[in-house]
Amino acid sequence: MPSNDNIIHIAIEFSTSVWLVGTRLPGAAKSRMHRIDAGDSKALLTLVGDLRARRVNGLDQVAQLVCCFEAGRDGFWLHRLLTANGVLTYVVEPTSILVNRRARRAKTDRLDAEGLLRVLAAYVGGDHQVCSMVRVPTPEEEDAKRPHREREQLVQDRTRFENRILALLATQGIRQRPSLRTWERDLNALRSGDGRAMPPHLLAELHRLRRRLVLTMELIREADAERTATLAAAPDEAASQKVTILQRIRGIGENFAAVLVREVLYRPFSNRKQLASYVGLTPTPYQSGTMDRDRRIGRSGNPRARTTMVQLAWLWLRYQPGSALAAWFRTRVGTLQGRTRRIAIVAMARKLLIALWRYTETGQIPDGVAVRARA
Incomplete structure (x- = not known):
């Protein structure tokens, strides 16, 4: 220095x-x-x-x-x-x-x-x-994050358009959205809760929302295809290899694997504490006098990776029920619901992140994990 x-x-x-x-x-x-x-x-x-x-x-x-x-x-x-x-x-x-x-x-x-x-x-x-x-990050590392971040924004737009359509229909007493495949027929057949035909200006707004929704869904499929093509174009790249081996684990799809690798696992970490701290899954210590306990997680790390890990932890319970981590969660929580379950899933997300990091670095498969057959 x-x-x-x-x-x-x-x-x-x-x-x-x-x-x-x-x-x-x-x-x-x-x-x-x-x-x-x-x-x-x-x-x-x-x-x-x-x-x-x-x-x-x-x-x-x-x-x-x-x-x-x-x-x-x-x-x-x-x-x-x-x-x-x-x-x-x-x-x-x-x-x-x-x-x-x-x-x-x-x-x-x-x-x-x-x-x-x-x-x-x-x-x-x-x-x-x-x-x-x-x-x-290097320009290449920074650019590699763009596909899944764009996809995340497109998924948010899709949800916003769907919710807007449902909200407009709810003002007329209609609780179900017409199918996008038979939109014209279903929308013309709709009647309000008091038996009236749909107002013309509301119909025009719904048609425009439907076009925006369809376009957004097409862009999501285009982003998915581009991500798959990028992965296939450089199979020997270190990040691409990590994405591929993560997808071997049942319950981890291409999008989750890409987010974890491009946001977290592309970086070197010396130990598990550094890894959990970067994602923001470490508890905040509180010590004063005779009081010494851990409070809620710090949330000072990568919010995108943290959200992905919590979502993946919930999916892990469904697709990997025989794993050691799922057994730990069931033993720890049992039949409890609510706040206790939400706190435990964050702790499991931290354990799962460390296990996946070790798997991508050393090839050590987490205990009891079911893997897909190699392509």
């Missing part, structure tokens, strides 16, 4: 219209603020060039540039740009920064930039507990 005596710290506070760039020279008591248009990478590189040309401590010694900014809607392109131009760049996890707990905390872009400069100086100085830094 470089010494702070020879470092120019740079912090960028983003907004949709203006970027506020805070800089602090070695030994300086105050920082300087520079305003540039949002997305103006040329102006930012010009500022970086001016800072690089400075001499520090009155010597012919070129300072090292270290930059940070918060992870957000701008993604990681700026990290790659600055890194390619010789600037050591960090991406800060925004929720990991400690803040003043006063009820009315002042909030300005300048104060945020000053705070980022202090955090950066502490982190570079060796205090890695002051915040968490994001592991920046």
